[in-house]
Each structure stands twice: as structure tokens, then as C-alpha cells.
Amino acid sequence: MALSDSKLVSLLNKKHLKRFDIADRDGLSIRISVHGRLTFQYRYRYHNKATRIALGRYPDISLKQAREKIPELRQMLNDGINPAVQLKRSKSVEKVRLGECIDLFMDKHVSMLRPTS
Numbered sequence: 001m002a003l004s005d006s007k008l009v010s011l012l013n014k015k016h017l018k019r020f021d022i023a024d025r026d027g028l029s030i031r032i033s034v035h036g037r038l039t040f041q042y043r044y045r046y047h048n049k050a051t052r053i054a055l056g057r058y059p060d061i062s063l064k065q066a067r068e069k070i071p072e073l074r075q076m077l078n079d080g081i082n083p084a085v086q087l088k089r090s091k092s093v094e095k096v097r098l099g100e101c102i103d104l105f106m107d108k109h110v111s112m113l114r115p116t117s
Contacts, residue, residue, distance in 0.1 A: 026070045040066040046082045053084050
């Protein structure tokens, strides 16, 4: 059964007795926690080993956005690349340096302060 936004809204933030998954299509599924948190997952096999990747939480990521990520991940599999490893590598590259964080803080917050602060 394919997922829909109305189905997701009905499950969001509702208490459940146990954690469970609902499959959508093309390896996409959603995991519902006991507390009603919804997490999109991509389930696949790499070297005959079942694996799953968390794509993000609903409503931070929409159903449409989750479905749009699947072809990219499937292409990685077709190219012989493990998507879980590739995503970890890309996240480590995106780390921001401390100096950049300080500059951003100074621009956004300190510049808004009164001169007497």
C-alpha cells in the first residue's frame, strides 16, 4: 500500500504499542516509533546484506522529497557504491569550521546588539 500525506498526518505524534514500518514503493518505507515519530527509510540489499538508511523525519522532509531521493540512491547501488557509506562520507565533508561559525554568529547576532551591550 502506497503512503499518502493524509496517512502520515494520521500517524504523526500518536502513541503506539510498538514500533512498526509501513512500506511505500521502490524500497522507501516509514518507521513509526512508539511516540509517533515518523522516519523515512530506504531499505536495500548490498552484497546480499539487508541495510536501511534513515532519510529524515516527517514533516521535516515531505513524502515527495523522500521519494525524489530514491532514484539517486538506486543509481549509487547500480554503480556498485554502498549508499550508506557514501552518505556518511558526504556528511563528514560538510562539517563547518569553528571560525566560520564564529563569523556567522557575529554577523547575525552581535551586529543586532545595542552599542552599550
